[in-house]
Amino acid sequence: MAHLPQIKVPATYIRGGTSKGVFFRLQDLPPAAQQPGAARDALLLRVIGSPDPYGKQIDGMGGATSSTSKTVILAKSSKADHDVDYLFGQVSIDKAFVDWSGNCGNLSAAVGAFAISGGLVDAARVPRDGVAVVRIWQANISKTIIAHVPMTNGEVQETGDFELDGVTFPAAEVQLEFMDPAAEEEGAGGSMFPTGQLVDDLEVPGVGTFKATMINAGIPTIFVNADAIGYTGTELQDAINGDAKALAMFETIRAHGALRMGLISDLSEAAKRQHTPKIAFVAPPKDYVSSSGKAVAANDIDLLVRALSMGKLHHAMMGTAAVAIGTAAAIPGTLVSLAAGGKALPAVRFGHPSGTLRVGAEAQLKDGEWSVTKAVMSRSARVLMEGWVRVPGDTF
Incomplete structure (x- = not known):
């Protein structure tokens, strides 16, 4: 042949x-x-x-x-x-x-x-x-x-x-500027907050009801509090990626969040849309040791964030999710802002499994709607x- x-x-x-x-x-x-x-x-x-x-x-x-x-x-x-x-x-x-x-x-x-x-x-x-x-x-x-x-x-x-x-x-x-990063084509009418709220009660049958910030900025992202799902925010990959029950829980929350955000019209569609939305959990600053063995001190960061990508805990932080973090941190009342102390922060440094990352965002409230002109971060x-x-x- x-x-x-x-x-x-x-x-x-x-x-x-x-x-x-x-x-x-x-x-x-x-x-x-x-x-x-x-x-x-x-x-x-x-x-x-x-x-x-x-x-x-x-x-x-x-x-x-x-x-x-x-x-x-x-x-x-x-x-x-x-x-x-x-x-x-x-x-x-x-x-x-x-x-x-x-x-x-x-x-x-x-x-x-x-x-x-x-x-x-x-x-x-x-x-x-x-x-x-x-x-x-x-x-x-x-x-x-x-x-x-x-x-x-x-x-x-x-x-x-x-x-x-x-x-x-x-x-x-390499410095990157993400201009007007709210995803206009996503969700309800292109709003940065597609539910119209900075924080929602997200009901997930079989799992529970969680406070959630659902935002379209950089990439559609669902933020929940770490303690609401049994975590501290200091977890590394092995703590979650080897736990099939935990991964199933995160995927279920992600699917219901995607439905609530208007990204899908039926829960079954989430399996074919793995890249978006992301799901992340946040917590106030704590000391921890990164995956490289480097100590990260609580007083060197504004908050802790862990995020999942394609069904697994990310080893660091997705750049687009960092835009979402920076944007949410700049808007008082989001779960990200509350974890960072409750004030609007024009730049935020957060702890992730591999260490820390700083991202800035320019957000403004006009006619009752939040918008962000740009988010800035450095990569290589x-x-x-x-x-x-x-x-x-x-x-x-």
Whole structure:
């Protein structure tokens, strides 16, 4: 029996923030995969190594975690006053689907650099030395991200001394501005708070009723209090990810929150929408030891946050969820703000399993509606490998 040979697709493997992903230029994809649809999804699934019933993604580029099962497609922007269009695909590990419902804030840190190196940004906008300002159109959520990318001798500077908890080695700092990050296309009428409340009583049959802040900023996120679900907020991954009962509880709360937020119309739809919404739990500051063994002191942080991504506790914090945290912290009365002491904070430093992260947000109340003009945080990015990724010729 004859078998088709493998095909080669130009690709770059990049760490962005505390995530890794396979980056493509749209023009380099096979013609059938240059349009959204089954062929594109099949290609990306095979690149990453999914669906894998073993949960390891051995036969692909994925790393068997939500942080490393990611793909990015970039193209010259079709939008005025933007340089590059950025589309993010979260690839399921054990199921045959790619979730296009949200952004990846961590990989956003690598978009500007890849766009410059890939010739997707007008050369006149890129200084030989200094900082290149790359205007990114985030196509999943129709939002603008501004990346400040350091340049040295005409090339993107990747090395530096900026340290990011959750990443082993230092690198160059990339500042990101998430403009008007409330997700207009999500939920009830595009409101930042789709239920109309800063805090709701979220009834979850079989689990309980919880105070919850449900917010659309950066990414739709459901915040609950740690003590309401039996946690302290200092947990590391092993405390939750090996507990099937706990993971089922979080998924049930997430599904009911998604329904309440108007993101799904039936609970059964939550299983096909793993990337959004996120679920997180918060607590006031406490001393704890991070996953690297570093002590985090209560007086060095404003609050504790733990968040789940694709059904597992994240090893650090998703960048988009950090935007939600910063936004909620800037609005008095949310569970995030209350955990941080109850005052509106223009910038907040929170403790996560790998250490700490600082994020700022500018929020304002006008005509009874909260809005946020932008959220700001620093990440880093580094190219790990570039060349071609190979997939069997009958993949799509």
